[in-house]
Every structure is written in C-alpha cells, then in structure tokens.
Amino acid sequence: MTAVLEVTGVTVTFGGVTALDDVSFVVHPGELLGLIGPNGAGKTTMLKVVTGIVVPQAGTVRLANADLAGLPTHARMRRGLGLAQQLVRTFDNVSTIENVMLAAGRQRTASPWAALFQVNRSVERRIALELLERVGIADAAEQRPDHLPLGYRKRLQVARALALDPALLLLDEPLAGLNHVEAAALADVVRGIADDGRTVVLIEHNLGEVLRITDRLVVLDSGRKIGDGEPGAVIRDPVVHAAYIGEGEAA
Amino acid sequence: MIGAYEISLLTTIGIAVTFALSLNLVTGFCGQISLGHAAFLGTGAYVAAMSVVAGAPFAVGLIAGGLVAAAVGAVVGLASLRVRHDFLAITTMGVGFLFVGFTRQQDWLGGEMGIAGIPEAPFGKVGLMVVALGVAAATAAFSVYLKRTWMGFAFDAIAADEDTARTVAIDVSRYKLAAFALGTGIAGLAGGLYAFNIRFIAPDSFGFVESVTVLAMVVIGGIGSVLWVTVAAAALAVLPQWFQAVDDYKLLLYGVLLFTVMRLSPGGLAGLVARLVRGVRQ
Amino acid sequence: MFLVELFVQGLIQGSVYALIAVGLTLVYGLLRILHVAHAGLFTLGGYAGVLVTNATGSVAVALVFAALSVGAVGMAVYRFCYEPILRRPPYVALIASIGLFIAMEELFRIVFGPFGLTYDIVPLQGSVVIGGMYLRSAELVTMALAAVLIGGLGLLAGRTRIGLAWRATVSVPEMAESFGIDIVKVRYLNFFIGSALAGVAGVMVSVLNNLVEPTMGSVASYKALAIIVLGGLGNVRGTLVAALTLGVIEAYGTIYLAGFLDRDAIAFAVLIVILMVRPQGLFGRSA
Numbered sequence: 170m171t172a173v174l175e176v177t178g179v180t181v182t183f184g185g186v187t188a189l190d191d192v193s194f195v196v197h198p199g200e201l202l203g204l205i206g207p208n209g210a211g212k213t214t215m216l217k218v219v220t221g222i223v224v225p226q227a228g229t230v231r232l233a234n235a236d237l238a239g240l241p242t243h244a245r246m247r248r249g250l251g252l253a254q255q256l257v258r259t260f261d262n263v264s265t266i267e268n269v270m271l272a273a274g275r276q277r278t279a280s281p282w283a284a285l286f287q288v289n290r291s292v293e294r295r296i297a298l299e300l301l302e303r304v305g306i307a308d309a310a311e312q313r314p315d316h317l318p319l320g321y322r323k324r325l326q327v328a329r330a331l332a333l334d335p336a337l338l339l340l341d342e343p344l345a346g347l348n349h350v351e352a353a354a355l356a357d358v359v360r361g362i363a364d365d366g367r368t369v370v371l372i373e374h375n376l377g378e379v380l381r382i383t384d385r386l387v388v389l390d391s392g393r394k395i396g397d398g399e400p401g402a403v404i405r406d407p408v409v410h411a412a413y414i415g416e417g418e419a420a
Numbered sequence: 421m422i423g424a425y426e427i428s429l430l431t432t433i434g435i436a437v438t439f440a441l442s443l444n445l446v447t448g449f450c451g452q453i454s455l456g457h458a459a460f461l462g463t464g465a466y467v468a469a470m471s472v473v474a475g476a477p478f479a480v481g482l483i484a485g486g487l488v489a490a491a492v493g494a495v496v497g498l499a500s501l502r503v504r505h506d507f508l509a510i511t512t513m514g515v516g517f518l519f520v521g522f523t524r525q526q527d528w529l530g531g532e533m534g535i536a537g538i539p540e541a542p543f544g545k546v547g548l549m550v551v552a553l554g555v556a557a558a559t560a561a562f563s564v565y566l567k568r569t570w571m572g573f574a575f576d577a578i579a580a581d582e583d584t585a586r587t588v589a590i591d592v593s594r595y596k597l598a599a600f601a602l603g604t605g606i607a608g609l610a611g612g613l614y615a616f617n618i619r620f621i622a623p624d625s626f627g628f629v630e631s632v633t634v635l636a637m638v639v640i641g642g643i644g645s646v647l648w649v650t651v652a653a654a655a656l657a658v659l660p661q662w663f664q665a666v667d668d669y670k671l672l673l674y675g676v677l678l679f680t681v682m683r684l685s686p687g688g689l690a691g692l693v694a695r696l697v698r699g700v701r702q
Numbered sequence: 703m704f705l706v707e708l709f710v711q712g713l714i715q716g717s718v719y720a721l722i723a724v725g726l727t728l729v730y731g732l733l734r735i736l737h738v739a740h741a742g743l744f745t746l747g748g749y750a751g752v753l754v755t756n757a758t759g760s761v762a763v764a765l766v767f768a769a770l771s772v773g774a775v776g777m778a779v780y781r782f783c784y785e786p787i788l789r790r791p792p793y794v795a796l797i798a799s800i801g802l803f804i805a806m807e808e809l810f811r812i813v814f815g816p817f818g819l820t821y822d823i824v825p826l827q828g829s830v831v832i833g834g835m836y837l838r839s840a841e842l843v844t845m846a847l848a849a850v851l852i853g854g855l856g857l858l859a860g861r862t863r864i865g866l867a868w869r870a871t872v873s874v875p876e877m878a879e880s881f882g883i884d885i886v887k888v889r890y891l892n893f894f895i896g897s898a899l900a901g902v903a904g905v906m907v908s909v910l911n912n913l914v915e916p917t918m919g920s921v922a923s924y925k926a927l928a929i930i931v932l933g934g935l936g937n938v939r940g941t942l943v944a945a946l947t948l949g950v951i952e953a954y955g956t957i958y959l960a961g962f963l964d965r966d967a968i969a970f971a972v973l974i975v976i977l978m979v980r981p982q983g984l985f986g987r988s989a
Binding site: 517 | 736783786787790791793794795796797798800801802803804805806807808809812920924927928931935960961962963964965966967968969970971973974977978
C-alpha cells in the first residue's frame with residue numbers, strides 16, 4: 170500500500186536555528202495521524218513545509234507518490250491537500266456557505282479566464298451544505314463568518330478544507346481555544362471524517378482528545394522526531410514522557 | 421431636443437462612469453488599491469489620439485487604446501505580484517508619476533504641450549455621446565455579470581484574505597493579473613473616448629489629481645458597489661460643471677469627502693444606504 | 703570636478719529627503735499607516751518659515767517655531783484623524799490620509815494664494831568655497847541640520863528610556879504594552895518628532911528655493927514614500943541610506959537621463975526596478 174504522504178529527511182534552519190532536523194514520517198491511507206510535540210517542537214514548521222510556505226534546506230515531501238517540490242501553495246491544494254489553519258481565517262465578505270463553496274468550486278476557479286464564463290453555483294452550494302451539516306453548523310449557512318462564535322468558525326474551516334475533497338486533510342490545532350465540551354464534540358467530528366475513509370493529519374495540543382481519537386502518533390521535539398507509533402505506547406515512551414515533563418517544568 | 425451643453429455633459433458622465441467602474445474592478449472586486457489609475461486613462465488616450473492623427477479609423481484607435489492600456493496594466497500587475505498591500509499602493513502611485521514624467525519628455529508625443537487638434541469623430545458629438553453612454557452601460561453590465569461569475573467569486577476571496585485564498589486552491593497571482601488587465605483595459609477605453617471628446621490631451625490631464633478623483637468616485641460610492649460607484653461618478657463629474665463654486669474648490673471637496681467617508685462610513689454611499697435600510701426595517 | 707559637484711548637490715537634496723522620510727517611516731513602523739498627509743506638514747513648515755522670518759527677521763526663530771508648531775499639528779493629526787480609525791483595515795487610513803493631504807494643499811492655496819510666498823530678505827545667502835566648490839550657506843545649514851537632528855534622534859532612540867520604549871513599541875507592540883509602556887504616549891512623541899523634522903525640512907526648502915507654494919509637498923510626498931519603501935518600511939537606517947542615494951542618483955540622472963525621464967519620475971523608475979528585484983526593499987527583512 171503506497172503512502173498518502175511521505176516526508177523524507179526534511180531539514181529547515183532559520184538564520185542558524187534548526188527548526189527541523191532530518192525528520193521523516195509517512196501517512197498511510199485512511200489513517201488519522203496525530204502530530205504532536207511541545208511548543209517550539211517544529212510542528213507548525215512541518216506543516217508549512219508540507220503546504221509549501223517554507224522551503225526546506227534538505228528533504229522531500231511526496232503526496233501520493235508525486236514530489237511537491239517547487240509547487241506553490243494553491244497548486245498543492247489542487248493536487249490533494251486540504252488545510253484548516255490554526256488561526257481562524259475566514260472570508261468575511263461572503264457568507265459561511267459561500268466560504269465552503271469557494272473551495273468546492275476548485276475546478277471552476279482553476280483558470281481565471283475560464284472562470285469568467287462560469288456562473289452556476291448550485292452544485293457547489295449543495296456540496297457545501299452537506300459539508301456544513303457534516304460538521305454541524307448548517308444553521309449558520311447564510312450568516313457572515315465574522316459574526317459567528319469561535320466554535321462555529323473552527324468547524325467552518327474544517328468544512329472548507331473538506332470541500333476540496335483532499336486526499337490528505339491537514340488540521341492545525343482545530344481544538345485550540347475551545348472549551349472541553351466543544352473540543353470533544355469537534356474531536357468526534359474529526360474522528361467521524363476519518364471513519365468516512367479520509368486520511369487526516371491532526372496537529373493538536375489537547376493530548377486527551379488526541380489520545381482518544383488518533384490511530385497513530387508522530388512526536389516532534391526541538392525539531393527532531395522522537396516518537397512514532399501506536400498512541401498509547403508512544404505516550405508511555407520515557408523519551409516522549411521526558412519531553413513533555415520538561416515542558417511542564419518550564420511552563 | 422437636447423442642446424450641445426447636455427450632449428457634452430452626458431458624454432463626460434459616460435466617460436467618468438466607465439473610468440470609475442474600471443478602478444472598481446481592480447480595487448473594489450479584487451481588493452488591489454491603485455493610486456495611479458489615471459496613467460491607464462492616459463495610455464488609452466495617447467494611443468487612440470496618435471492612431472487617429474495618423475489616419476486610423478476611430479474604432480481602431482479606441483480599441484488599440486484599450487488593448488495597449490491592458491498590456492501596460494498587466495505589466496503593473498506583474499509588479500503587484502512581487503509586492504503586497506502597502507507596497508502596491510506606492511508602486512501604482514509611482515506608475516502614475518512615471519507616466520507623466522515619461523510623456524512630458526517625449527517629443528514624439530508632443531512633450532509638455534501634448535497633442536492638440538485631434539480630429540472630430542465622424543459620427544459627430546451626438547454619436548460620441550451615444551458611444552460613451554453605451555460603453556458605460558456595457559461596463560456596468562459587465563461588472564454586474566463579473567460579480568456573479570466564478571472569477572468574481574474568486575476575487576471576493578482574494579480581496580478578503582490572499583493567503584487563505586491560496587488554501588482553497590485559488591491561483592492568486594493569475595487572478596490579480598486578470599483583474600489588472602481587465603480594469604486597465606477598460607480605463608484605456610475610457611481614455612480613448614476622453615481624447616475624442618476633449619480633442620486635446622497633455623501629460624497633466626492624467627496626473628495624480630485625476631487618479632485621486634477616480635479613487636474618490638469609487639470610495640464615495642462604496643468600494644465594490646457597481647450601482648453606487650456609478651451614481652458617485654456621475655455626481656462628481658456633473659457637480660463641478662453645474663456649480664462654479666464646486667469647480668473652484670473641487671479638490672478641497674474631494675479631499676474632505678475622502679477623509680470624511682473613511683472616518684464615518686468606510687462603505688461609502690452603498691454602506692450608508694444599507695445601514696439606513698436596515699435601520700428602517702428594524 | 704563636475705561629477706563631485708553633482709554628488710554634493712545630490713547629498714544636499716538627499717538631506718532634505720531624509721528629514722521628510724524619517725518621520726514617514728517612523729509612523730509606518732509604529733502604526734502601519736502610509737501617512738501621505740505628512741507631506742502637507744512639510745509644506746506647512748515652509749509657510750511657517752517664510753511668514754515667521756518675514757515677521758521677525760530671524761530664520762532661526764522661524765526654524766524653532768516651525769519645528770514646534772508643525773510637531774504639534776502632527777500630534778493633532780494623529781489624535782483626530784488616525785486614532786479613531788486604527789482598527790479598520792489599512793486601506794481606510796491610507797485613503798483618509800490622501801484625502802487629508804489633498805484638503806491641506808487646497809487650504810494652503812485658498813489661504814495663502816496660488817502663486818506662493820517669498821522671503822522679503824532671503825536668509826542664509828552667503829557662500830563658502832570648499833575644495834574649489836561654491837556652496838551656499840543655506841545648503842550647508844540644510845546638511846548640518848539633517849545630520850544633527852537625525853543624529854540626535856538616533857541618540858534619543860539608543861540611549862534614553864523613552865527611546866527604548868519607542869523602539870520596543872515599534873518592533874513588538876503587544877509585548878511593549880505588557881511591559882507597561884504607555885503606547886499612546888510613544889505615538890504622540892513619534893508624531894511630534896517626525897512632523898517637527900518635516901517642518902524643519904519645509905523651512906529649509908523654502909529658503910533654498912526662496913519660494914513656498916501650495917503644491918510644494920506633492921512631489922516630496924511621493925518621493926518620500928518611494929524612499930521609505932526602498933529603505934524597508936519602518937527601517938530608519940535604511941531610509942537614510944535610501945534618501946541620500948536617491949538624492950545622488952537624481953543629481954546624475956537630471957544630467958544623463960534628460961530628454962528621456964523627468965527628474966521627478968526617476969525616483970519611481972528606481973523604485974519599481976528595485977522592487978521587482980527585491981520586493982522587501984533594499985534594506986527590508988525578507989518575509
């Protein structure tokens with residue numbers, strides 16, 4: 170079985186500081202992989218490498234066996250990535266459902282000049298409504314996203330990323346800022362998305378929810394991979410344990 | 421029967437509306453501020469005037485003006501891909517200055533004196549008025565259509581948040597180029613009409629003041645609103661002709677209006693009307 | 703020799719640019735606003751220079767008056783124009799600033815007339831010969847003032863408590879606030895100093911040209927904007943280098959590009975070429 174995502178030997182340095190040091194991991198089809206680590210471990214940098222915002226000094230990123238090197242962000246999204254950013258960033262000049270429709274219409278927006286001759290939005294509207302129902306915010310479909318509470322906006326981002334019908338869904342701290350009831354509910358949604366057969370990478374600080382829903386964990390610390398495997402076993406690993414205890418003392 | 425004065429007034433309105441809607445396309449729809457839009461009006465005017473003086477038919481001059489302006493606009497668009505936000509505003513301002521500074525020094529373009537004696541349109545003043553109003557109506561119709569297309573939809577995303585637009589697989593750079601090419605091309609068309617209407621052009625007709633004037637039309641109408649930008653452009657084109665006092669203090673008025681609108685109602689007339697309507701309903 | 707003279711003329715012009723651009727880049731660094739109306743304050747300084755010198759006979763008094771009054775007007779601009787719209791998207795402040803600038807220019811025209819004012823007796827008209835070059839006193843004073851004032855500003859920012867607070871606020875506003883720095887005070891100080899420098903530049907330009915006219919700020923404003931972009935927005939040192947460099951390039955360009963480009967268009971030709979190569983400006987940090 171070929172991997173959906175294959176990260177090999179990725180190294181990133183910023184002005185002498187090593188953010189990622191020879192990190193490799195794979196994501197298998199259909200799995201929900203948790204990418205965790207203390208603050209400053211390099212999780213966000215890894216995400217930026219995958220989405221093409223940061224160019225690594227060494228290493229490759231392959232999506233479904235195709236090298237992503239040199240591709241800009243939008244082209245990677247077109248090739249099968251979907252991203253829900255950590256900071257909520259919605260298009261506040263259009264409605265909630267239109268946010269999702271924009272992603273669902275990626276075929277129509279592929280070329281500006283072709284897009285000039287496309288008017289029909291009904292297919293995308295139907296898909297978007299289904300996705301809003303899937304994440305549980307269909308009641309807010311016609312509202313402006315900036316008027317919605319954070320929990321809704323977080324879910325909107327997940328729906329918008331899903332609308333790209335991605336081979337790999339990247340979720341960057343979707344639970345951050347939510348209370349534990351909201352967090353558990355959204356975690357259930359994420360688990361459900363994976364159960365539908367979608368491959369998901371979840372970056373998250375909320376360890377309780379991560380342990381509850383993920384199939385496998387990859388742990389980063391100070392730019393190095395220090396753990397990779399079944400969640401329960403990885404978290405009991407003394408090295409991983411020490412990394413988190415260390416953070417606990419520092420904090 | 422309408423008199424020569426009304427004909428000239430309506431022609432001026434048609435040109436102003438076309439010009440304002442062309443900026444609205446770039447700034448209102450795609451969110452890219454341009455402070456040098458008059459340079460493209462000027463490019464169209466010079467190309468059209470030179471073509472007609474050289475003996476080309478008027479329609480050819482008009483279309484050539486639009487096409488050359490669009491080409492120049494695409495080049496400026498390329499600059500906008502390299503720079504963002506605040507940098508872009510200054511770059512476009514620079515393009516405006518470059519245009520004036522360049523044409524002033526070109527003897528073959530008439531230098532400081534510009535081009536006088538542009539021949540009268542064969543279809544007469546009334547014909548020119550009909551063409552100007554027709555182009556304005558077509559531009560308005562095109563704007564409304566564009567807003568409904570997937571191109572307009574993608575512009576919405578880019579205007580709201582470029583980085584996030586990329587995450588929904590939108591090729592932001594190509595869309596921005598398209599916006600610049602369309603907006604500057606239409607501005608060039610307006611420029612050709614301007615040259616045929618006034619029959620005299622000089623570098624200073626396309627300076628910073630003109631760029632600010634057209635920005636004022638868009639901002640006062642409400643950035644992005646086709647209807648209200650049209651209303652504001654027509655009003656700002658007509659008021660100085662109706663009231664001498666407005667003409668004398670035109671720039672003061674534009675300045676104060678730009679400031680006041682941004683301070684009190686950044687959505688312009690469109691935003692104000694929307695708020696009033698909401699207020700009445702409640 | 704001719705080349706050296708052009709170079710010195712370039713430095714003089716560059717000093718004027720520097721005095722104007724420093725305030726502009728400081729405002730950008732602090733508030734992320736392109737303060738177009740800054741050039742209106744520069745013109746205001748020019749009027750203050752002519753009016754006060756003609757009334758008192760002393761250009762020194764005029765300089766002090768211009769610095770203080772324009773500085774105060776700058777603070778008022780912040781308080782009444784920018785503070786209420788800081789939370790809006792950036793284009794709001796930019797367009798408001800353009801409106802304010804245009805309105806200021808028109809007010810100068812209405813109040814002082816369209817043809818400008820001149821000095822009854824033009825001050826600083828002596829000249830000295832340095833290395834075989836004639837330099838007017840006014841030109842020397844311009845360079846000296848730029849060096850002293852901007853140098854003093856550097857000391858203030860580098861050596862004093864308020865300077866430290868200022869720099870901290872520019873680099874990380876959120877953190878500065880949590881350290882108990884009074885951000886509002888820093889902003890007023892910033893507008894006062896930046897505007898005062900522009901006011902001084904206005905006086906010197908009015909002396910150099912023996913003329914102050916309503917549109918004096920137009921070209922200056924666009925050039926100062928170009929300069930702060932080249933210097934890397936918000937970067938004072940880069941702005942100084944860019945100002946002097948542009949002054950020198952223009953001095954040569956006026957001779958060697960004549961017949962192709964206007965002097966005033968050179969700045970933007972340089973700007974656009976450089977931005978195409980280095981989008982973050984000459985001295986900006988890459989994103």
